[in-house]
Amino acid sequence: MAAARKPWRFNQVSQAANMAISALFFALAVITLLPLVFVVIISFSAESSILQKGYSFVPILWSTAAYDYLRDTSNYIGRAFINSIGITVVGTAIGLVLISTLGYSISRPTFRLKKLYTAFIFFPMLFSGGLVATYMVNTQIYGLKNTYLALILPGACSTWYTIIMRTFFQTTVPDSIIESGKIDGASQIHIFLRLVLPVSLPVIATIGLFLTFSYWNAWYGAMLYLDSSHRELYPLQYVLVSIQNSISFMARNEEYYNSEVIKQIPTESSRMAIVTVVVLPIACSYPFFQRYFVNGLTIGAVKG
Amino acid sequence: MYPASSRDRFNRSPISAGSVGKRKKRRFLLDDLQLVMLSLPSIVWYVMFCYVPLFGIVIAFKNYKLAPGKGFIYSLFVRSKWVGLKNFAFLFKSPDVLIIFRNTIGYNLIFLLIGLVLPVTLAILISHMHSRRLAKTFQTAMFLPHFLSWVVISYFVYAFLSTDRGLFNQLLRSMGKDPVTWYQQVKYWPFFLVFLNTWKTMGYSMVVYLASLSGIDHSLYESAVIDGATKWQQVKGITIPLLRPVISILFIMNVGHIFNTDFGLFYQATRDSNSLASVTETIDVYVYKALMERSNYAFASASGLLQSVLGCIMIISTNYLVKKIDPDSGFF
Numbered sequence: 001m002a003a004a005r006k007p008w009r010f011n012q013v014s015q016a017a018n019m020a021i022s023a024l025f026f027a028l029a030v031i032t033l034l035p036l037v038f039v040v041i042i043s044f045s046a047e048s049s050i051l052q053k054g055y056s057f058v059p060i061l062w063s064t065a066a067y068d069y070l071r072d073t074s075n076y077i078g079r080a081f082i083n084s085i086g087i088t089v090v091g092t093a094i095g096l097v098l099i100s101t102l103g104y105s106i107s108r109p110t111f112r113l114k115k116l117y118t119a120f121i122f123f124p125m126l127f128s129g130g131l132v133a134t135y136m137v138n139t140q141i142y143g144l145k146n147t148y149l150a151l152i153l154p155g156a157c158s159t160w161y162t163i164i165m166r167t168f169f170q171t172t173v174p175d176s177i178i179e180s181g182k183i184d185g186a187s188q189i190h191i192f193l194r195l196v197l198p199v200s201l202p203v204i205a206t207i208g209l210f211l212t213f214s215y216w217n218a219w220y221g222a223m224l225y226l227d228s229s230h231r232e233l234y235p236l237q238y239v240l241v242s243i244q245n246s247i248s249f250m251a252r253n254e255e256y257y258n259s260e261v262i263k264q265i266p267t268e269s270s271r272m273a274i275v276t277v278v279v280l281p282i283a284c285s286y287p288f289f290q291r292y293f294v295n296g297l298t299i300g301a302v303k304g
Numbered sequence: 305m306y307p308a309s310s311r312d313r314f315n316r317s318p319i320s321a322g323s324v325g326k327r328k329k330r331r332f333l334l335d336d337l338q339l340v341m342l343s344l345p346s347i348v349w350y351v352m353f354c355y356v357p358l359f360g361i362v363i364a365f366k367n368y369k370l371a372p373g374k375g376f377i378y379s380l381f382v383r384s385k386w387v388g389l390k391n392f393a394f395l396f397k398s399p400d401v402l403i404i405f406r407n408t409i410g411y412n413l414i415f416l417l418i419g420l421v422l423p424v425t426l427a428i429l430i431s432h433m434h435s436r437r438l439a440k441t442f443q444t445a446m447f448l449p450h451f452l453s454w455v456v457i458s459y460f461v462y463a464f465l466s467t468d469r470g471l472f473n474q475l476l477r478s479m480g481k482d483p484v485t486w487y488q489q490v491k492y493w494p495f496f497l498v499f500l501n502t503w504k505t506m507g508y509s510m511v512v513y514l515a516s517l518s519g520i521d522h523s524l525y526e527s528a529v530i531d532g533a534t535k536w537q538q539v540k541g542i543t544i545p546l547l548r549p550v551i552s553i554l555f556i557m558n559v560g561h562i563f564n565t566d567f568g569l570f571y572q573a574t575r576d577s578n579s580l581a582s583v584t585e586t587i588d589v590y591v592y593k594a595l596m597e598r599s600n601y602a603f604a605s606a607s608g609l610l611q612s613v614l615g616c617i618m619i620i621s622t623n624y625l626v627k628k629i630d631p632d633s634g635f636f
Contacts, residue, residue, distance in 0.1 A: 011525055011526070011529050011538075012432075012434060013432045013434075013535055017432070017535075018432070018433060018434045021429050021430070021432060021433050022433055022435075022438060024429065025426075025429075025430055025433070025439070025442040025443075025446075026442065028426075028442065028446055028506075029441075029442045029445035029446060031503070032445050032446050032448055032449060032503065032507065033445055033448065035457075035460035035461075035463065035464070036448070036460070038460070038463050038464075038471070039459060039460055039463055042463060050469060053474075054466075054468065054469035054470065054471070054473070054474045055463050055466065055469045055470060055471055055474075056471075056474070097345065098345055098346040098349055099346070101342045101343050101345065101346055102343045102346035102347070104339075104342065104343075105339040105340075105342055105343035106343075108339060110335065111335075111336060111339050112332055112333070112336040113336065113339075113340065117343070117347075120347070120350065121350060123354075124350065124354035124355075125619075126616050126619055126620065127358075127612055127613075127615075127616045128354070128357070128358075128612055129357030129358045129359075129360045129361055129612075130357075130360070130361070130591070130605065130608030130609055130611065130612050131588075131591050131592065131595060131604070131608050132360060132363055132364075132591070132595055132601060132604045132605040132608050133357040133358070133359070133360020133361055133363060133605070133608075134353075134357045134360070135595060136357075136360050136363065136376055136380075137356050137357045137359075137360055137376075138353075138357075140375065140376030140377075141356070141375075141376055141377070142352070153349075153352075153353065154353055156349065157346055157349045157350065157353075162346075182335075187338050188335060188338035188339050188342055189338055189341070189342055192342060213451055217451070217452070217453035217456075218453075219453060219454075219455045219568075219572075220567065220568075223596075224596070237453055237455050237456075238455075240455050240456070240459065241455055241572070244455075244458065244459075244572075244575060245576075248575060248576065248577075268469065271459065272459065272463070275456055275459045275460075278453075278456055279452060279456055282451045282452065283448060283451075286447065286448065286451045287444050290444060290447050290511075293450075294511055294512075294515055
């Protein structure tokens with residue numbers, strides 16, 4: 001850093017090379033962001049404009065009708081929005097409880113079952129029952145079909161996040177804090193809640209963010225566990241999937257063309273408006289959070 | 305919280321409980337019990353969602369039929385007949401298996417190659433930009449796709465590839481050419497899929513390498529400059545050799561996942577178009593379709609188990625390799 005601030009620009013590439021590199025990354029950034037901009041523009045295009053001209057960066061007519069439509073169908077898409085928020089909040093909370101308590105337990109060097117627990121949580125990373133077994137057990141034994149829990153529980157805990165948590169507790173929480181708690185006669189549960197958690201907010205925030213983003217973006221669980229007869233459970237991401245399915249279904253079965261199916265499909269601009277509603281919270285917040293994602297990578301890598 | 309006497313009996317610090325040599329034999333203390341209680345919900349979670357499904361593996365060796373009115377366990381263990389390896393035999397006789405394995409391994413090899421070269425190159429390039437601020441802005445922009453789901457990206461793609469309204473066909477029309485039914489043309493999709501995967505993962509991988517670039521001691525470059533080294537010589541002689549462990553480890557770890565594919569990329573981004581199946585169906589897509597669309601439990605469970613076993617072998621062997629390169633970097 002100090003070298004970069006020196007006035008004579010020590011060991012820098014030439015001005016021409018700098019320009020070329022800057023141009024390259026400008027182009028890459030544009031390629032990355034352009035589709036998002038495009039979709040937002042389509043969501044603000046008038047339907048007539050889309051029918052006439054197709055998707056365009058400069059629609060003939062601008063309109064917010066798509067967003068009015070989203071507000072009108074509050075029973076379906078509005079509900080999906082609330083579902084997504086609810087699933088994200090509850091899932092993140094449950095996940096944080098599971099991951100932090102387990103991470104703390106295996107971070108204690110004196111814990112008798114430390115080795116056993118570590119092996120126990122590592123094994124699933126190596127070998128899993130596979131989709132069929134998981135699906136059968138979740139639906140037939142736990143009865144998770146068509147429940148919110150099906151979208152929350154299977155993704156709540158993760159070995160990788162637990163290891164990140166453990167490594168943080170091992171390296172950053174001073175042993176003296178825990179020892180002092182023990183000398184005062186506090187139980188491990190008390191030590192964890194009152195002494196360890198308050199000094200572990202950075203890692204809680206990091207894992208919390210990981211979980212928030214993954215629950216907000218989740219759609220696979222809904223695809224597996226929700227039937228089309230349980231629309232009221234759909235999260236936003238799965239609304240997008242089901243719209244796409246209806247369109248493909250219609251394309252394959254043209255005899256249904258004027259039936260109920262077509263009425264349930266939102267207009268072109270409304271679909272893109274749903275996409276915008278899904279993406280905008282992410283796009284606005286991730287620049288502030290991205291350093292946590294980079295840090296999370298390096299924290300977990302330290303061996304304990 | 306506890307009466308002093310009971311605390312003394314149970315809650316002794318293990319270090320004072322005996323000499324270090326005896327530590328292995330020490331008793332299960334109250335301290336341990338409390339930690340077990342604390343982590344009990346998580347352990348229950350692991351049993352429920354990771355270990356119980358392992359028993360479902362037997363589906364692959366049975367002719368699974370759901371007995372009407374009976375539970376899954378009864379149907380599986382009592383009513384369904386053992387068929388040994390027949391499910392696998394059927395699977396290998398079907399023409400699908402060649403295609404799905406070719407697609408899975410083929411795409412992964414291409415992704416590996418691109419993932420090996422491109423992010424390192426881009427990270428080195430962006431670290432040479434004069435304006436830190438501009439570099440940070442570009443890097444942030446490129447990070448965005450990492451946070452987007454494939455469902456959302458499939459809508460992005462549709463905005464460009466839609467036959468009636470997509471941007472590509474508008475451009476073709478304005479050039480006086482015939483529109484293309486993109487979602488039916490097999491020949492374009494290998495390129496689209498490679499592009500999409502690169503588009504989604506590039507920003508993230510670049511940041512990973514940037515993190516290790518920033519860890520390189522600056523004085524190495526300073527002494528190289530004093531010795532008259534050019535930029536290219538610095539990259540070749542200092543940067544690449546110092547990044548090599550990170551590059552190798554990430555590469556080998558990705559090789560370990562060569563039998564796994566991103567279901568969203570191959571299923572959602574292609575809009576599950578049947579015409580494209582020959583170039584988009586990977587093991588994960590196949591297992592999903594066999595289970596959810598065709599209810600073909602034999603094929604779904606057999607190919608799923610095959611994938612798990614192969615994946616396990618790959619991860620164990622790649623972990624062994626990683627440890628040879630850097631003893632501290634292995635998973636286990």
